[in-house]
Amino acid sequence: MKSSPASPPSISAARFAVNMFFALNGIAFANWVVRIPDIKAELKLPPEVLGVSLLGGAIGSLCSMVFGGYLMARFGSKQVTTLAGVLTFLSLMLPGYATNAWTLFAALFFYGAFNGLMDVSMNDQASINEKQHGRSIMSSFHGVFSLGGLIGSLIGGWLSSLHVPVSLHLTSIGLVLVLLVLLSSRWLIPTTPHPEEAHTEPVFIRPAPSLWIIGIMAFCVMLGEGGMADWSTVYLRENIQASETQSAIGYGAFSGLMMLGRFLGDGLINRFGSRTIVGWGGAIMTLGLVLGLTVNTLPAVIVGFACVGLGCSALFPCFLSSASRNPDMRPASAITAVATMAYFGFLVGPPLLGLVAGQVGLRAALFIIAAAGLFILLNHRRVQG
Incomplete structure (x- = not known):
């Protein structure tokens, strides 16, 4: 006698599961970010060399994200999200074992590759759940990511202040997160694979003309987010002479205000x-x-970083929601296309800031993020809605 197929999770259970994936992703990323200054010091990397090493994560993300639409069409987003989550948190351990700039580059390439695939697939799950609810909730998912970032920065800052070795720190966090992924994945939303569409899905998904402006503005947002994530703690430690805890608070302020803005964003x-x-x-x-x-004092810089978090907060979720409703592309493909364009911001941002910092200093380099915000302001009337 055949067993009946498992019933799909309720809408609320699915929302819980998707929120868990966003939160765990934020926790993982923040624990890596707060240890960047320690890795920089241990490996004796100048800013421009660290910038090149950070490029590994962005390149890995781009290499995997272009396959996101194909993999979800072939296997379904639930399966892809679960596997990507497990691999992301296992690869979180790798940067802690880097011995030089090139091994750090390689470690971040694998972490970025799996994280990029997780990003695309969990956003597809979020867009499906948003349609189940029949109202805008995408921003709240990204708010949960920021909440995870805030929690992760506090955990990471505490462990850093205790001088826990980076390798032990990231390995312990990664294993705990893998367990939580496996426990929560059962409530993800099952989707029907479409192998026939997978074979016609291009490897690089070219955005429809109506998506280009959204993608470019998403690029600017992610340049700001990536730059803050990779360089905020370094700036506070080296330019402001902040302590480990104060530097973690700086990134926590960025994540905290981003979280607040995203939770309020839908309304x-x-x-x-x-x-x-x-x-x-x-x-x-x-x-x-x-x-x-x-002003360039510790309180002023932390407030400035918090403003970047608040300013960026609702923008990327809004762009993804618009992409998922675009009539010219399948939702998964549209999300993949916009997310891939956005991740060029991660690709360009951190190494660009590092290269500029090597010539004129990190303080001057961070004004590039302000310029990205100005571009968004000047072009905001191009956004529909």
Whole structure:
């Protein structure tokens, strides 16, 4: 006698599971970020060399994300999300064992590759759950990611202050997160694979013309997010002479305000419209960081970093929601296309800041993030909604 197929999870259970994946991803990323200054010091890497090593993560993300649409069509997003989550958190351990710039590059390439695939697939799960709810909830998922980042920065800052070796720190966190992924994956939303579509899915998904402006603005947002993630703690430690705990608080402020903005984002978007929110975001991101870097004291810089988090907060989720509703492309393909363009921001951002910092200093280099915010502000009227 054949057993009946397992019933799909309830909408609320699925939302819980997707939120778990976003939160765990944020926890993992923050634990890596707060240890960047320690790895930089241990390996004696100048800013420009660290920037090249960080390029490994972005290249890995891009290499995997272009296959996201194909893999989800072939196997279904639930299976891809689960496997990508496990591999992401296993590879989180690798940077702790790096011995030089090139092994750090290789470690981050694998972490970035699996993390990029997890990013695309869990956003596909989020877009499906958003459609199940029949209202905008995408921003809240990214708010949970930021909540994970805040929690992760506190955990990572605490372990760093105790001088726990980076390898032991990241290995322990990675194993715990793998266990949590396996426990929560059962409630992800099952999707029907379409192998016939997978064979016609291009490896590089070219965005429809209607998606280009969204992709370019997403690029600017992710340049800001990636730059803050990779360089905020380094700037506080080396330029402001902050302690390990104070540096972690700086990244925590960035994540915390981003979390707040994302939790409030859905309501604000529904009330004021995406165009207005994008304009506000670009303005806050630009003015806050310019003022913080100009005053250049510990409180001012932390406030400036927090403004970048608040300014960026609702923008990327808004772009992904728009992509998932685009009539010219399948939702999974549209999300993959926009996310891939956005990750060029991660590709360009951290190494660009490192290279510029090697010539004119990190403080001047961070003004590039303010310029990205200004571009968003000047072009916000191009956003629909």
